[in-house]
Amino acid sequence: EYVNIAELFNYILDRFDMIIANDDEPKKRYTIRREIPQSQIWVELDTSKFTQVIDNLMNNAIKYSPDGGVITARLDDKQTEVVLSISDQGLGIPAADVNHVFDRFFRVDKARSRAQGGSGLGLAISKEIVERFDGRIWVESVEGQGSTFFIALPYEPYELDDEDVWDD
Ligand code: ATP
Ligand code: MG
Numbered sequence: 001e002y003v004n005i006a007e008l009f010n011y012i013l014d015r016f017d018m019i020i021a022n023d024d025e026p027k028k029r030y031t032i033r034r035e036i037p038q039s040q041i042w043v044e045l046d047t048s049k050f051t052q053v054i055d056n057l058m059n060n061a062i063k064y065s066p067d068g069g070v071i072t073a074r075l076d077d078k079q080t081e082v083v084l085s086i087s088d089q090g091l092g093i094p095a096a097d098v099n100h101v102f103d104r105f106f107r108v109d110k111a112r113s114r115a116q117g118g119s120g121l122g123l124a125i126s127k128e129i130v131e132r133f134d135g136r137i138w139v140e141s142v143e144g145q146g147s148t149f150f151i152a153l154p155y156e157p158y159e160l161d162d163e164d165v166w167d168d
Contacts, residue, residue, distance in 0.1 A: 004040065005155075006075055013073055016030075039077055056126050071086060081154045083150055083152045092145050
């Protein structure tokens with residue numbers, strides 16, 4: 001279906017804001033900063049699959065950050081594609097591992113990751129989903145400083161024609 005990507009992104013992030021707002025003793029606190037312009041970018045994708053991808057990136061940003069971290073969610077209109085990003089101030093990923101985080105079952109630190117829970121499939125599944133929508137997913141990270149995950153999704157500029165205008 002065609003969805004307004006800024007609206008859907010905000011809606012998914014709202015749930016993460018609500019989770020933290022409604023938890024009196026959260027295991028991990030976080031603040032989400034949004035840099036999401038009001039826009040009318042219509043992207044063809046599957047809402048529930050896309051939600052799964054953002055959920056995974058947000059859960060990773062929380063999981064691999066210290067308590068009280070700031071997570072920045074951005075949307076950039078690049079005309080023929082829209083680029084979404086989620087940045088954290090967390091552990092970061094060692095340079096030698098950065099090309100492997102999208103591999104099935106890959107985890108940077110086996111012991112640490114096992115303690116955190118999860119299976120190491122989240123990013124592999126996210127990559128499959130994003131590529132099914134002809135998009136790209138990648139990461140830039142500095143160990144000890146944080147990570148930014150990017151998703152680029154192609155879109156066709158929406159043009160209003162006669163058939164889109166109707167009377168009530
Ligand atoms: P799952 O998502 O299946 O519950 P997972 O989070 O370990 O488990 P992925 O989401 O695929 O698996 O991530 C793979 C690995 O990449 C993680 O184990 C972690 O080592 C690293 N990683 C992912 N996101 C981040 C991040 N934001 N900061 C630091 N490391 C990360
Ligand atoms: Mg994960």
